[in-house]
Amino acid sequence: MTVLARPATRPASRIRVARRGLVVREMGILLALVLLVGATTVTNPRFLSAQSIKDLLLGSTILAILAVGQATVIITRNVDLSVGSILGLSAFGTGSLLVAVPHLPIPVVIVVGTAIGAVCGVVNGALIAAARVPALVVTLGTLYVFRGIDYSWATSRQINAADLPAGFLRMGTATLLGVPVLTLFAVAVLLVAGFYLHSYRSGREMYAIGSAPAAAVLAGIPVGRRVFAAFVASGALAGLAGVLYAARFGTLDANAGLGIELNVVAAVVVGGVAIFGGSGSVYGAALGAVLLTTIGAALPVLGINPFWQRAAVGALILAAIGLDRALAARVARSLRGRNNHA
Amino acid sequence: MPERTARLRGLIGSWDAILVLAVIAVAVVGAVTIDGVASPRFWRFVTLEAIPIALIALPMTLVIITGEIDLSVASVLGLTCVVMGQLWVSGVTSLPLIIAACLLLGVLLGAVNGLFVTGFGLPSLAVTIGGLALYRGLAYVVLGDRAVADYPTSWTSTAIKPIPGTTIPWMILVVATLAVGFGILLHAHPIGRSLYAIGNNAEAAHFAGINVRRIKFWLFVATGGMSALAGVFWTLRFASARADNGTGLELAVIAAVLLGGVSIFGGRGGLVGVLAAVALLGTLRNALQLAYVPANTLTIITGSLLIASVVGPNVAGMLRGRLRRRRGLAPTVSPSP
Numbered sequence: 001m002t003v004l005a006r007p008a009t010r011p012a013s014r015i016r017v018a019r020r021g022l023v024v025r026e027m028g029i030l031l032a033l034v035l036l037v038g039a040t041t042v043t044n045p046r047f048l049s050a051q052s053i054k055d056l057l058l059g060s061t062i063l064a065i066l067a068v069g070q071a072t073v074i075i076t077r078n079v080d081l082s083v084g085s086i087l088g089l090s091a092f093g094t095g096s097l098l099v100a101v102p103h104l105p106i107p108v109v110i111v112v113g114t115a116i117g118a119v120c121g122v123v124n125g126a127l128i129a130a131a132r133v134p135a136l137v138v139t140l141g142t143l144y145v146f147r148g149i150d151y152s153w154a155t156s157r158q159i160n161a162a163d164l165p166a167g168f169l170r171m172g173t174a175t176l177l178g179v180p181v182l183t184l185f186a187v188a189v190l191l192v193a194g195f196y197l198h199s200y201r202s203g204r205e206m207y208a209i210g211s212a213p214a215a216a217v218l219a220g221i222p223v224g225r226r227v228f229a230a231f232v233a234s235g236a237l238a239g240l241a242g243v244l245y246a247a248r249f250g251t252l253d254a255n256a257g258l259g260i261e262l263n264v265v266a267a268v269v270v271g272g273v274a275i276f277g278g279s280g281s282v283y284g285a286a287l288g289a290v291l292l293t294t295i296g297a298a299l300p301v302l303g304i305n306p307f308w309q310r311a312a313v314g315a316l317i318l319a320a321i322g323l324d325r326a327l328a329a330r331v332a333r334s335l336r337g338r339n340n341h342a
Numbered sequence: 343m344p345e346r347t348a349r350l351r352g353l354i355g356s357w358d359a360i361l362v363l364a365v366i367a368v369a370v371v372g373a374v375t376i377d378g379v380a381s382p383r384f385w386r387f388v389t390l391e392a393i394p395i396a397l398i399a400l401p402m403t404l405v406i407i408t409g410e411i412d413l414s415v416a417s418v419l420g421l422t423c424v425v426m427g428q429l430w431v432s433g434v435t436s437l438p439l440i441i442a443a444c445l446l447l448g449v450l451l452g453a454v455n456g457l458f459v460t461g462f463g464l465p466s467l468a469v470t471i472g473g474l475a476l477y478r479g480l481a482y483v484v485l486g487d488r489a490v491a492d493y494p495t496s497w498t499s500t501a502i503k504p505i506p507g508t509t510i511p512w513m514i515l516v517v518a519t520l521a522v523g524f525g526i527l528l529h530a531h532p533i534g535r536s537l538y539a540i541g542n543n544a545e546a547a548h549f550a551g552i553n554v555r556r557i558k559f560w561l562f563v564a565t566g567g568m569s570a571l572a573g574v575f576w577t578l579r580f581a582s583a584r585a586d587n588g589t590g591l592e593l594a595v596i597a598a599v600l601l602g603g604v605s606i607f608g609g610r611g612g613l614v615g616v617l618a619a620v621a622l623l624g625t626l627r628n629a630l631q632l633a634y635v636p637a638n639t640l641t642i643i644t645g646s647l648l649i650a651s652v653v654g655p656n657v658a659g660m661l662r663g664r665l666r667r668r669r670g671l672a673p674t675v676s677p678s679p
Contacts, residue, residue, distance in 0.1 A: 322462060
């Protein structure tokens with residue numbers, strides 16, 4: 001094993017190369033986003049108007065928050081398919097709560113909605129971490145279970161915007177310095193999650209678990225606890241997204257967020273988070289969410305049949321994972337090259 | 343004869359047997375307690391509903407046994423429906439020709455999945471999520487939100503025609519034939535053993551001389567073809583081609599395969615359990631519907647069954663291991679099914 005004989009400085013340079021690869025990846029999505037917005041603006045200058053940018057940000061908010069939670073889970077080599085159902089449950093819960101107690105302060109509403117999501121996340125996390133059941137199976141099961149509970153609760157009722165307090169709905173449209181308030185939630189979530197995963201020991205351990213679960217156990221990382229925490233975080237963020245959904249749309253039935261889980265996974269994958277964990281960042285995932293939303297908004301402006309949107313997303317996913325593969329191969333080759341020269 | 347009793351106990355205790363017994367139990371209890379479950383009409387509807395799921399579950403079982411997954415199946419089904427409708431609208435009047443074109447389309451879509459997974463070495467979970475969006479998207483591009491529903495009644499009635507003397511649709515015979523074919527391939531053919539070998543350790547299988555990439559490629563092709571067949575049946579059964587046909591069906595199929603005892607990590611499970619799980623979910627759904635249990639409760643039951651099917655064996659295994667350790671015995675390796 002020649003690896004053992006190498007000087008201790010090697011891992012540092014290796015990490016630098018790998019990190020550069022990641023930055024390149026996020027720059028790539030940003031570039032794609034800029035090109036898309038640029039091309040669309042040339043076609044129709046109004047695409048870059050303040051109102052249109054506000055709509056884009058607002059449209060990306062919910063998907064971006066879900067993508068941050070999903071990225072955290074996928075980085076640990078798991079997946080959470082139940083986020084759409086959690087969002088639905090939390091959105092309807094928030095609506096029902098506000099109908100019952102209209103004068104509840106908004107922060108309390110946010111905490112309750114997030115807590116509903118966190119409880120769902122605890123169920124997922126406990127089954128996955130304690131009973132050691134694959135996440136894909138558990139969250140596919142809870143996708144049905146949470147949605148079923150949502151249906152039983154809502155029983156084909158619908159909460160309309162007229163039933164909700166005006167103050168809460170105002171949060172859905174309010175802006176601060178031109179930026180929608182809901183988007184500020186997403187930015188705050190993104191910065192906190194990004195800082196935690198990048199700079200905290202337990203955050204780095206999430207990457208270690210995703211890179212090599214068995215090695216993480218041997219390194220003394222409490223794998224079960226970290227994976228559990230990732231699912232609780234994903235659940236709580238889906239809960240928060242549910243509250244924002246309620247504030248933005250005002251009309252709530254049991255179908256809120258139906259099928260959104262695949263868009264979320266798509267955003268994360270497009271954003272450069274490897275589906276088998278261990279690499280990528282929440283910033284990339286959030287950019288992926290913005291890119292997917294922008295595609296949806298840009299197609300009609302570009303004069304393309306909006307029915308192409310879904311196909312474009314599919315093609316983008318395939319292109320993104322293909323690109324990641326090529327990039328990873330290049331990083332690996334450059335690492336090998338450096339080691340041989342040393 | 344201790345050997346025979348051991349084998350008998352193994353058979354009764356096996357997951358396959360539990361599922362088969364569960365189907366019988368649901369049927370018997372349902373027939374006694376719920377009005378209409380005993381009627382032949384009930385079984386006609388159960389079969390009609392189960393046919394597309396069973397068609398896709400057959401190749402999906404093999405795919406998951408090799409440790410891969412295909413989430414794009416329902417989108418392949420949807421795109422097939424749409425293309426079928428479009429062909430009819432644009433004047434192709436030969437049903438065999440349309441069916442052949444649809445199956446070819448499914449095979450091609452499956453080959454695209456297979457190429458990305460085996461040719462470029464990409465994870466099938468990500469590739470087929472891409473396929474899910476792409477193929478469904480193309481279905482919308484072709485037909486938008488329109489529907490094609492004016493097929494000749496001779497076509498639509500042929501698709502759901504019962505076997506003479508019964509109420510069971512004849513398509514079930516096609517499913518049965520294909521099931522026997524897939525069963526022989528998986529359980530009585532060297533290729534089947536290679537599938538388990540790949541699922542347990544793809545690298546070891548490769549070094550044992552198994553052409554892992556070629557086998558996986560053809561599995562994705564088969565899944566595409568079978569999904570297209572299910573799409574043809576779907577179009578004719580509902581006499582309607584729409585871009586959203588079968589949306590979400592991939593989850594129902596995967597739920598049935600996993601409930602059937604196939605490990606999501608590959609290498610374990612078999613077709614008997616999967617077919618029993620398809621029958622169990624179909625029978626339970628329809629019986630509870632007749633009993634006026636609301637659809638949302640059914641959703642909860644489906645999800646819980648899926649979770650229980652994986653949590654149960656895991657927790658039992660952990661408890662058994664703990665018990666054995668307390669008795670001071672070394673843990674033994676449990677035989678693989």
